[in-house]
Amino acid sequence: MTKQPRVESGSLANLARALYSLTPRSTGERLGLSRRRCLLGSSTKQLRRRMILGQFPSKCVVTKPALVADKYSDLIVVLIGWAGCKDAYLSKYSAIYERRGLTSLRYTVAITSRAMRHAHVPARFTTPMMPALRELLRPPSRKILFHFFSMNSMFALSSLLAAYGPNLMDRAQAAVFDSTPAEYSSTFGTVLDFTLPQHFPSAGPLTLAAIKYFVLRLNDLNEYKNSILSALDGKPERREIYYWAGRSARLPKQQLYIYSRKDGVCPHESITAFRDDQISRRGATVSTLFFENSEHVQHYRTYPDLYTSTLYKFIDQIISQ
Structure with missing residues (x-):
């Protein structure tokens, strides 16, 4: 059995490497992408920028x-x-x-x-x-x-x-x-299906799915926070x-x-x-x-x-x- 990679809490770089190691290498090969070009094989600085800002052509x-x-x-x-x-x-x-x-x-x-x-x-x-x-x-x-x-x-x-x-x-x-x-x-996930491939053009299908999962969870937290603040100030x-x-x-x-x-x-x-x-x-x-x-x-x-x-x-x- 393949040993699952260990992800340290709070480390974006380690999270990225873990997500990449879970992605079958054949996926990148089918898409004609080398490991070096793959999103999660980027440098830590580059990766952090893409995860936070994304690309917006x-x-x-x-x-x-x-x-x-x-x-x-x-x-x-x-x-x-x-x-x-x-x-x-x-x-x-x-x-x-x-x-x-x-x-x-x-x-x-x-x-x-x-x-x-x-x-x-x-x-x-x-x-x-x-x-x-x-x-x-x-x-x-x-x-x-x-x-x-x-x-x-x-x-x-x-x-x-x-x-x-x-x-x-x-x-x-x-x-x-x-x-x-x-x-x-309620349909934010559908929007992500359109936008994530544009923001992360080098990412494979499994990588995009992992990013989508984390973005949806962050959005849930943000919606919860907004609902509380809006209830408090009425604005x-x-x-x-x-x-x-x-x-x-x-x-x-x-x-x-x-x-x-x-x-x-x-x-x-x-x-x-x-x-x-x-x-x-x-x-x-x-x-x-x-x-x-x-x-x-x-x-x-x-x-x-x-x-x-x-x-x-x-x-x-x-x-x-």
Whole structure:
């Protein structure tokens, strides 16, 4: 019988070596990875940085239509992707706006699981998009239509306000919420399935499973701590992104919600509660496109014509007001 490795409490390096030794070497060989390149074979300093911060590849792209309609010249669209989103996916949404004559900025980034434990996300996650965003907002008359996807975009918004400054929301005229915002702690494991391979690209399947286990346990502790603190001070917006978005982010009051009963990641009941709170608490003007059977962030793929026509109607409402 193979002797199990001994793990000393409090030692991240020893924990990493133990997890790696439990991973069959054939797994790395099948994936074409050498032991030296494997995540848990990295130096202690490198490993600690990856375990704490992870990697967060990002991409920022600005698209401008061939012909900008005069009535849309002062409106730009900022699209922020979901966890695991690639620019090729998000470009299909920016194309909707481009066909309407609107300039768009699309941004993809995977927020690390550590950063997701807080409502206030560091600016470093959205720093790469700052030059392009500031350039687009150079004309003082320019306004923003945000298009958010899933909860990853809510965390990114928190980071964006840290990077640009809270006065950014003074330029926000409207927002589209696709499959968000929702309390999603019960489906956090599903989110990790998308994000961990991006944060730890050299890790094998068993290593990812081990990391996921520890992240979930840390998240459980964090949720428990937050629930106690929120009960004591009555201000969950200080630490929970769902309440931060609704109460502290100063979202624009013209809002469109697109979501589904079948969403297995962000429960529709939670999105509905958020929408209703925006109406009652902030006097938001709300439009809703609700589906019965489309999956999480798959509404456009399932119903492209209805999705597009609803967006165009919403844009016309924005311009008319």
